[in-house]
Amino acid sequence: EYFFELDDKSILPGYPKLIEQVWGIQGPVSAAFTRINCQGKSYIFKGKQYWRFDGDVLDEDYPRDISVGFEGIPNDLDAAFAVPAPSHRGQEKAYFFKGIRGEIR
Numbered sequence: 001e002y003f004f005e006l007d008d009k010s011i012l013p014g015y016p017k018l019i020e021q022v023w024g025i026q027g028p029v030s031a032a033f034t035r036i037n038c039q040g041k042s043y044i045f046k047g048k049q050y051w052r053f054d055g056d057v058l059d060e061d062y063p064r065d066i067s068v069g070f071e072g073i074p075n076d077l078d079a080a081f082a083v084p085a086p087s088h089r090g091q092e093k094a095y096f097f098k099g100i101r102g103e104i105r
Helices: 019-023
Strands: 031-035 043-048 048-053 081-083 093-097
Touching: 031 093
Parallel strands: 031 081
Antiparallel strands: 031 043, 043 048, 081 093
16 A cells, blocks of 8 residues: 655655555555656556556556556566666566565565
């Protein structure tokens, strides 16, 4: 239901914040990430849908079904993250996880 923003050392002042207050999606959510090499768009996943944001502004025609925008990725994800491309010629990669067992620390 809450999210945290970090710098390179710690949690920024004013956090945690409610997901619903910033992005209008009632938490908890399944996964979220920001694609650094794709105009900095942020993606939030919940159930079978995902939302795409530019900052805190929802892009037009969202939410969408995960199967439409991320073919082959299952619903009800457990986690996701994006890794920026190593250079301007490389490709960014996104990783999705489902079926995580136990507690992540």
